[in-house]
Amino acid sequence: ASTLAAAAQQKGRYFGTAVAANKLSDSTYTGILNREFDMVTAENEMKMDATEPNQGQFSYGNADRIVNQARGQGKRIRGHALAWHSQQPGWMQRMEGSSLRQAMLNHVTQVATYYRGKIYAWDVVNEAFADGNSGGRRDSNLQRTGNDWIEAAFRAARAADPGAKLCYNDYNTDNWSHAKTQGVYRMVQDFKSRGVPIDCVGFQAHFNSGNPVPSNYHTTLGNFAALGVDVQITELDIEGSGSGQAQQYQGVTQACLSVARCTGITVWGIRDTDSWRASGTPLLFDGSGNKKAAYNSVLAVL
Numbered sequence: 001a002s003t004l005a006a007a008a009q010q011k012g013r014y015f016g017t018a019v020a021a022n023k024l025s026d027s028t029y030t031g032i033l034n035r036e037f038d039m040v041t042a043e044n045e046m047k048m049d050a051t052e053p054n055q056g057q058f059s060y061g062n063a064d065r066i067v068n069q070a071r072g073q074g075k076r077i078r079g080h081a082l083a084w085h086s087q088q089p090g091w092m093q094r095m096e097g098s099s100l101r102q103a104m105l106n107h108v109t110q111v112a113t114y115y116r117g118k119i120y121a122w123d124v125v126n127e128a129f130a131d132g133n134s135g136g137r138r139d140s141n142l143q144r145t146g147n148d149w150i151e152a153a154f155r156a157a158r159a160a161d162p163g164a165k166l167c168y169n170d171y172n173t174d175n176w177s178h179a180k181t182q183g184v185y186r187m188v189q190d191f192k193s194r195g196v197p198i199d200c201v202g203f204q205a206h207f208n209s210g211n212p213v214p215s216n217y218h219t220t221l222g223n224f225a226a227l228g229v230d231v232q233i234t235e236l237d238i239e240g241s242g243s244g245q246a247q248q249y250q251g252v253t254q255a256c257l258s259v260a261r262c263t264g265i266t267v268w269g270i271r272d273t274d275s276w277r278a279s280g281t282p283l284l285f286d287g288s289g290n291k292k293a294a295y296n297s298v299l300a301v302l
């Protein structure tokens with residue numbers, strides 16, 4: 001196959017990208033989007049601050065632009081993200097306790113209901129675990145509402161859109177030996193054992209020289225999958241250039257392909273100039289939209 005999406009489909013997988021609504025008028029951008037990808041994540045437009053800027057007033061204009069463009073092209077959508085400590089609207093940042101818990105659950109219910117039937121998988125909760133060696137939860141206003149806030153969010157999402165896969169999504173959970181990876185693993189194991197509705201785990205996969213692609217990535221993905229969840233690479237980008245970067249991209253692709261329940265890979269942007277990273281060249285297309293060595297190395301093994 002000659003595109004990422006077509007090649008991934010031959011392996012029973014998808015290949016996605018993050019999309020920004022304000023770039024949909026850029027014809028180079030949408031040309032690559034339409035040609036190469038079959039799954040779309042809104043880069044910011046479905047986040048809590050975007051969809052509920054004032055409490056109880058929901059705003060879906062930019063998210064709908066992305067959803068409609070993608071669906072018009074026959075692409076599927078990963079929803080990102082229903083509950084997160086970051087990119088909360090100001091009113092939510094100022095809340096704590098039971099009123100925050102209620103507001104968070106209402107947000108999950110409203111947004112998942114609005115998009116019911118249109119979302120392949122929701123990142124229900126994003127980045128709830130702490131970095132470092134604790135293996136525990138990250139402190140946040142949501143965490144302080146009680147340790148059960150994550151399962152409450154998953155139950156609300158399931159009730160609102162029973163057809164969507166429900167994912168937990170995080171970063172620095174790629175290396176099997178890291179405490180954070182183990183902490184998330186134990187939570188998913190606990191959820192599965194108690195019947196909390198969880199279907200998938202997303203690995204953001206933002207890599208750089210200080211946080212390289214681990215050689216045990218296939219082990220991590222396989223161990224999570226063995227808990228009875230799908231796994232997905234959800235926000236892939238890798239700092240670097242040339243053959244070194246290409247090799248790392250190929251390694252991530254092969255790690256996903258080596259795990260039957262790794263259902264797809266999403267890169268976090270199209271061209272290097274679309275990346276959220278302040279500098280560097282972490283994506284598969286250069287600023288002019290040309291395929292990089294990293295692109296060819298991914299396509300070669302898909």
Ligand code: XIL
Nearest residue numbers: 043044080126171204235268275276
């Ligand atoms: C980033 C976006 O790419 C930026 O445009 C925005 O300013 C900040 O958020 N983890 C996530 C994504 O789950 O939502 C983040 O996206 C990148 C890190």
